[in-house]
Amino acid sequence: MTASTTLSxxxxxxxxxxxxxxxxxxxxxxxxxxxxxxxxxxxxLGLITEALxxxxxxxxxxFAEMNLWATLLGSLGCIGVGKLQDQLGSRxxxxxxxxxxxxxxxxxxxxxxxTTLFALLVxxxxxxxxxxxxxxxxxxxxWFRRRLPQAMAVYSVALSIGFMAAFPLLGYLIGTxxxxxxxxxxxxxxxxxxxxxxxxxxxxxxxxxxxxLENAPTTDTPSEVPSATWGSALRxxxxxxxxxxxxxxxxxxxxxxxxxxxxxxxRGFPAGVYHRSLVIGALMSLIGNFLGGWLSSRWPANxxxxxxxxxxxxxxxxxxxxxxxxxxxxxxxxxxxxxxFVIVIFFSFWAKTFGPAHLGRIVGTAQMLTVxxxxxxxxxxxxCHVRTGSYAAVFYLLAGVVTLLALAAWRVSLPANSR
Numbered sequence: 001m002t003a004s005t006t007l008s009x010x011x012x013x014x015x016x017x018x019x020x021x022x023x024x025x026x027x028x029x030x031x032x033x034x035x036x037x038x039x040x041x042x043x044x045l046g047l048i049t050e051a052l053x054x055x056x057x058x059x060x061x062x063f064a065e066m067n068l069w070a071t072l073l074g075s076l077g078c079i080g081v082g083k084l085q086d087q088l089g090s091r092x093x094x095x096x097x098x099x100x101x102x103x104x105x106x107x108x109x110x111x112x113x114x115t116t117l118f119a120l121l122v123x124x125x126x127x128x129x130x131x132x133x134x135x136x137x138x139x140x141x142x143w144f145r146r147r148l149p150q151a152m153a154v155y156s157v158a159l160s161i162g163f164m165a166a167f168p169l170l171g172y173l174i175g176t177x178x179x180x181x182x183x184x185x186x187x188x189x190x191x192x193x194x195x196x197x198x199x200x201x202x203x204x205x206x207x208x209x210x211x212x213l214e215n216a217p218t219t220d221t222p223s224e225v226p227s228a229t230w231g232s233a234l235r236x237x238x239x240x241x242x243x244x245x246x247x248x249x250x251x252x253x254x255x256x257x258x259x260x261x262x263x264x265x266x267r268g269f270p271a272g273v274y275h276r277s278l279v280i281g282a283l284m285s286l287i288g289n290f291l292g293g294w295l296s297s298r299w300p301a302n303x304x305x306x307x308x309x310x311x312x313x314x315x316x317x318x319x320x321x322x323x324x325x326x327x328x329x330x331x332x333x334x335x336x337x338x339x340x341f342v343i344v345i346f347f348s349f350w351a352k353t354f355g356p357a358h359l360g361r362i363v364g365t366a367q368m369l370t371v372x373x374x375x376x377x378x379x380x381x382x383x384c385h386v387r388t389g390s391y392a393a394v395f396y397l398l399a400g401v402v403t404l405l406a407l408a409a410w411r412v413s414l415p416a417n418s419r
Contacts, residue, residue, distance in 0.1 A: 004341075016272070019157070021138075023143035023144055023151065023162075024059055024151075024154075025201060026140065026156065026202070027041065027140055027154055028158060029048070029094075029139065029153055029197060029198065029201050029202060030137075030139040031133055031158035031159040031162055032162065032194065032197065033094060033098070033131065033135060033139070033194060034132075034137075034159045034164055034345075035132050035159055035162035036098060036101070036128075036132060036189075036190055036194050037101075037129060037136070038128070038166055038170070038209060039101065039104075039105045039124050039133045039183065039186050039187075039190075040074070040101065040126075040127060040130075041066075041128060041129050042129075042254065042257075042374070043069075043163075043167070044128075044170070045067070045121075045400070047174060048057070048174065048183070049168055049173060049181075051179045052117070053114075055115065056112070056114055058114065065075035066117075066121060068120075068379065069122075070118065070121035070122045070124075070125045070128070070329045071125050071371060071375035072080040072372065072375055073122045074122055074123075074126035074129060074130050074371070075125070075126075075128075075129075075130055075368045075371035075372050075375070076123025076126070076368070077126040077130040077131050078130045078131070078365065078367045078368035078371065080133055080364070081097070081131040081134050081360070081364055082134050082359075082360035082363055082364025082365070083140070083360060083361045084196050084360070085134065085135055085138055085361075088132060088229065090138060090139045090202055091198060091199070091202035094135050094139075094194075094195075094198040094202060095195045095198040095199055095311050096130075097127055098132065098190050098194040098195045098198060099122065099195050100123075100127050100184075101127040101128050101131075101190050102187045102188065102189070102190030102192075103130060103187065103191065103360070103385060104120055104123045104124050104127060104187075104192075105183050105184070105187035106187035106188070107120055107185075108120045108124065108183050108189070109180045109181070109183040109184040109187060110176055110180070110184075124271075130364075130367065130368070130371060133367055134360060134364045134367050135360075137347060137363050137367065138351075139362070140152060140155050140347070140361050141200075141333050141347075141350060141352075141356060142359060143349075144260065147378055148320070148348045148351055148352050150293050150297065152183055152293065152344055152347040153289050153290060153292060153293020153294075153344050153346060154293070154295075155219075155342055156292075156343050156347060157286060157289050157290065160282075160285065160286055162355075164183070164282070170182055170186070171173055173185060185339060195292050226357025227351075227356055227357030227358060227359075228355055228358065228362075228415075229358055230358045230361040230362055230365070231366075233354045233358070233362045235342075236366065236415070237351060237412050238302070238413065238414070238415065239353075239354075239411050240368075241365075241405070241409055241412045242305060242345070242346075242349050242409070243366045243369050243407075244300070245308075245309055245342070245368070245406075245409055246278070246345070246366065246370055246403045247369045247370045247373035247403060248398070249308075249312060249338070249339065250370040250371075250374040250377065251373040251374065251376055252312065252374045252377060252382065252398055252402075253264050253374070253377070254373075254374040254375075255377030255378050255380055255381040255394075256319075256335070256377075256381070259378065259382070259385075260274050260277065260278075261274040262391075263319060264277070264322070264328065264386075266324040266390065267323070267328075269322070269325075273328055273364070276328075276329070276332075277328055277329070277331075278332075280329055280333055280336065281332045281333070281335055281336035283336065284332070284333045284334075284336025284337045284340065285336040285337070285340040285343070287336075287338065287340060288337040288338070288339060288340015288341050288344070288346055289340045289343060290340075291337075292304065292340055292341040292343070292344035292345065294310075295341075297349060298412060301345060301349050301352070301353070301361060301414065302410060302411075302412050302414055304341060304345055305341075305342075305345050305406075305411075306406045306409040306410040307406075308338045308342050308345065309337075309338075309402050309403070309405050309406035309409060310403075310406045311334050311338035312334075312338040312342075312402050313339055313342070313399045313402040313403045313406060314334055315331050315334040315335045316339065316396075316397070316398045316402060318330070318331040319331060319391070319393035319395045320390075320395050320396070333417075346370075347411070350366060352361050352413075353414065353415055358400055380394055381394055
């Protein structure tokens with residue numbers, strides 16, 4: 001595939017003069033694509049939940065069940081999208097998925113039917129939380145090899161900043177013009193904005209055109225590194241240890257994220273403490289991104305995952321014992337730091353360990369497991385509270401599971417090329 005068949009001559013000329021490794025441009029596009037998953041994510045849908053419940057006259061439990069099934073069904077798209085990305089390339093697939101997600105957001109902005117809304121929720125989950133997430137994650141792994149942990153750390157920080165900018169902007173639009181206008185704006189941004197960026201800036205892989213590669217180290221070229229097949233990756237104990245550790249973190253984070261205010265209220269803290277803990281957690285997650293990127297170039301991935309799981313277990317044990325504001329701050333900080341580590345590990349481990357050839361399908365499988373876990377997390381906490389009147393039992397149980405995963409991560413053997 002030559003430059004003339006993928007990009008216009010004018011754009012090709014501009015890209016050929018890029019004074020740094022073009023992979024860093026790909027990192028920016030990948031981060032923007034992950035921010036574009038917002039209408040298919042719990043955080044994004046949470047901004048319009050109350051408005052949807054009021055307009056469609058449905059109760060909270062019905063909407064929660066709809067969201068659960070939409071998340072579970074939407075997760076099935078991860079593997080298929082990963083395989084398509086391996087075959088078609090990220091450029092083509094990103095534009096297709098972004099356009100479809102934009103169309104779904106536009107359709108949601110005008111729907112008034114409950115059945116239609118559920119179908120659109122399934123599609124938004126499948127295209128946003130699953131498909132576009134896989135495309136975004138795989139993009140960076142296809143371009144970087146030697147500096148992959150650093151690239152993923154930059155990617156993590158960039159998408160965190162992107163989400164932090166998107167949330168208040170979307171909240172402002174919802175508050176001033178209504179959720180339908182805001183969702184329509186998201187739809188057009190995806191349909192016209194992200195698809196255009198993908199078409200202009202993305203290429204299938206670094207060696208396609210030779211653009212901007214004069215400053216790139218040869219070890220960053222995917223064709224020069226060994227790659228595992230999807231089947232051999234799934235037969236590797238390392239895959240399951242890292243996939244399960246990441247999934248359990250998502251289960252914990254989604255459950256605590258949805259019921260954090262209720263968890264703190266059980267310990268006697270007002271709602272303002274919950275908002276304070278969100279800020280502390282977000283800041284510590286950013287620090288974890290930077291520190292995780294630095295540590296990952298010096299430590300084996302299994303040691304860093306063991307540390308992340310150890311911190312997570314410590315935070316879980318701390319939740320039932322919260323007594324003071326400083327303890328809440330400490331637990332929020334530990335959770336945020338652990339999350340920052342897990343994010344960097346999850347983003348970089350698959351490409352570094354299994355290579356780029358079948359990366360989309362491998363990442364898709366891991367992403368599907370994390371999506372399933374995030375759907376089950378709130379249910380686990382809610383069931384525990386209903387049955388026992390407290391969240392304490394589920395925290396202690398999860399702390400035990402996480403501790404076992406920390407030990408498994410410490411002991412698991414990694415393929416030679418990932419060390």
